[in-house]
Amino acid sequence: MFCVQCEQTIRTPAGNGCSYAQGMCGKTAETSDLQDLLIAALQGLSAWAAKAREYGIINHDVDNFAPRAFFSTLTNVNFDSPRIVGYASDAIAMREALKAQCLSVDTNAHCDNPMAELQLISDDLGELQRQAAEFTPNKDKAAIGENILGLRLLCLYGLKGAAAYMEHAHVLGQYDNDIYAQYHKIMAWLGTWPADMNALLECAMEIGQMNFKVMSILDAGETSKYGHPTPTQVNVKATEGKCILISGHDLKDLYNLLEQTEGTGVNVYTHGEMLPAHGYPQLRKFRHLVGNYGSGWQNQQVEFARFPGPIVMTSNCIIDPTVGSYDDRIWTRSIVGWPGVSHLEGDDFGRLSPRRSRWRASRTAKSRISSPSVLAVRPCSAQPIR
Template sequence: MFCNQCEQTAKGTGCTQIGVCGKQPDVAALQDLLIYACQGLSVAAHAVDQKGQHDEATDDFVYAAVFSTLTNVNFDAGRFPALINKAVELRECMKARAASLGASLPATPALAFAPAADIPGLVKQGEEHAINAVDPNADVQSLKQTVIYGIKGVAAYADHAAILGKRDHAVAAYIYEALAKALRTDLDLAAWVDLAMRCGQANLKAMELLDAANTGAYGHPTPTPVPIGHRKGKCILVSGHDLRDLETLLQATEGKGIDIYTHGEMLPCHGYPKLKAYKHFFGHYGTAWQNQIKEFAEFPGAILMTTNCIQKPAASYMPNIFTTGLVGWPGAVHVGNQDFSAVIERALALPGFTDDLDKGEVLVGFGHNAVMNVAGAVIDAVKAGKIRHFFLVGGCDGAKPGRNYYTEFVEKAPADTVILTLACGKFRFFDKKLGDIGGIPRLLDIGQCNDAYSAIQIALALAGAFNCGVNELPLSLILSWYEQKAVAILLTLLSLGIKDIRLGPSLPAFVTPNVLNFLVENFNIKPISTPDEDLKAILG
């Protein structure tokens, strides 16, 4: 086993015995094999694309299959053989289609790969096709892995958008081209830099689609106070990212005397008008994904995991946890087809909260639409010198030491600065009372990690208002990363030419010194240092 796709990888180099995330070697091999199977499919699909044709169902499959290999999604080895075999089945369909169109296919073993008949055989094949063992040039390999990991993030957002009916084949077309090219060893560094920047642009399109999907289905988020305590009654906790799963559960529990709470990145869902209209959609419980073992053990109801962020469930709450969609953990009950009756039954059987607890509120709902509605006041405050600087402090949270930097940074940011935040990195400081500037809250929660799209739209609007480039704005990006969606977002920011990003708590293990030097020279990307040093460097 070798896996270095996340920030917490063992010793800062790679997990070789078992994943820090809990991933077993067999699952790691099966995930690599699934990527390889999707690469073979991509070779054929790219050839069909070149003839001006494509298949929407194949696009949706690839999004879901690649997403299932992202960190903290599916740890259940038994779920991967069907995906691998489906990828090969679709590959054969695409090969036949390519032939009928007169499209030529390159000579690559991935087009002839035949899956083994059992899991041990598939695991052996996966070990032979590990993502990290493709190219003899270390810098090319570094960029290949950056692109593949970025694609995993793109696929996640594209999958969410497709579930809500929003698609653009240009996203899948890029994925096919890049995954197909990742099988080659004849492309130089310049070609891989280009593919990395195009990965960022594909992710921008995927996030735009997801923004349109979420706001089209549930309305534009509006500033909303969310209780972080609880009230007496039966309860279900929803974690992950998926809005449709939450809506379906809200519909299924209406009138049943069950309150619904969010956990982790589901917190911003309280800002969507259609979702917050449900009276039993009560509040938020807990913090970020890495604290779930303690927090879930103390939750007195059922727990539904949507999309990624699952950790190994403790025995104390294993009977209470349910997975859905692409999420999987061996031994956890998996519910499909939007049927959450088992979750509801478990919630009714458990005691629920036996008292009321008021722990205050936090504000959510500052997406690009809400911020643009008060853009005039923001611009006036900047021009009047009331707002000196904006900091986007957000990204992934995690358990690795060093993330207290982000809490301290926000606490030490001067009173005439505004903190924009998104993703689960906000849980380092989401309940801080930072006050306001002329009625504008100093802490603005933009939303989930995919709502980096909102942050980009806000930055572009401000740049337009001040007639300058984004890099000339009084705006600094202080980002934390953990998994592959963060890689995709970083590539998006770089593809837009955004510079001077501070990244932490550590740099990716798959980035070689030469690739890092390229990022420093071209984008002035830098690691975080200390809050005091970074604030002084930014503000003077």
């Protein structure tokens, strides 16, 4: 295991990075290694997606899947090893289908990328973890040095941020072929383990410019669906009644939850990065969106344990729910995962059951936003690498 992508990472005089049985975020060495393997598989998929574009072949399923699966490797998103392997298997299957399409156009089609023919050696997690050692980000650190390794990781993590925004924009119906082409080109190139400092610096700058374009389509998706956000007062006290808490960045999930719970007597509270949702007119119009609960993501094990209803995580940041003993009432959505936690597929939130979960009017939420409770809404929600 080697992971240095977040602010929680272990820092010692000998160097930075989580490289033990478990990272500071709670990610196990197994999951971390399998995420490295998934990234390698996605680099191979992007290599063939870039090649396919040379033949005029654009596969929207691939364009949808690739950044979405890459998003799952961001900090505090998916800790579920079997699902990570499932993404890797899907990536390879899509790559082979794309390769076949290219060969149907040109029998000499070839992709010169070390990840282009990657295959999983087994279905066994232990065997796959051993295979993943080949793709540990710092495997050649002694040969390339700290600067090249750091630049590679800067590019990789910057592209993850873009992938997260691309996924959020895509679920809102936003798609830009040029952005996806650029994503595949960069992802494939990173799969060649580049070691030229100037090229890596140029790549980092390109990713930064790309992120502006992705943020633009995300903003278009959010404002076209939910209106332009305005500074809004947000209640931070408990409201009597049944309740559901929703966290993360996915405004569409929040909208669907509000639509499906309207008129049922269930109050919906936002948490964490979902706070800006209160500024959007088409979300604020729901009277049962009653407030925001809790503080920073890092306090959730205490605050979620106090919340009496179901909790939905739509993106990062999830941390171990067994610590607060609320793992039986927390649900993951989309790319989010935690071993043993119930996962919601699709847009139906009917499986959530707040029947036994009530707050009394006299009870005040113990965790609240710093006063005054005014939200200065940004055009689009933040997606920091933690």
